[in-house]
Amino acid sequence: MTPGTLGCEECLAIGQEWVHLRLCRTCGHVGCCDQSIGKHATAHFHKTRHPIIEGYDPPEGWGWCYVDEIFVDLPDQTPQRGPIPRFF
Known part of the structure; x- marks a missing residue:
């Protein structure tokens, strides 16, 4: 999977943290x-x-299924397309 942006797409657009x-x-x-x-x-x-998201910043090796509301293993983590700006 190729990340579409270097941070939250919507937050970057509105300057939100x-x-x-x-x-x-x-x-x-x-x-x-x-x-x-x-x-x-x-x-x-x-x-x-x-349905599935991946913990991405930092890459965390887990996923979440919104449909089943359970954590899922993701052995094929997506490498970060960085550097990712920090906003916390």
């Missing part, structure tokens, strides 16, 4: 986690129904 990044395993959208103000990764799921 994020805590952690999540990568959509279907399309490469980079969104912020639910601890972030925007919760853009979850919003992306609700918009697209793409």
Whole structure:
């Protein structure tokens, strides 16, 4: 998967800060986690129904399935396309 941006796509567009990044395993959208103000990764799921995200900043080796609401193992982590700006 190729990440689409070097940070949360929506936060970068509006100048908002994020805590952690999540990568959509279907399309490469980079969104912020639910601890972030925007919760853009979850919003992306609700918009697209793409089910699996990856803990991306830093690469964490786990995934989350929104449909089944469970963690999933991701042995094929996506390398960071960096450097990723820090906003926390």
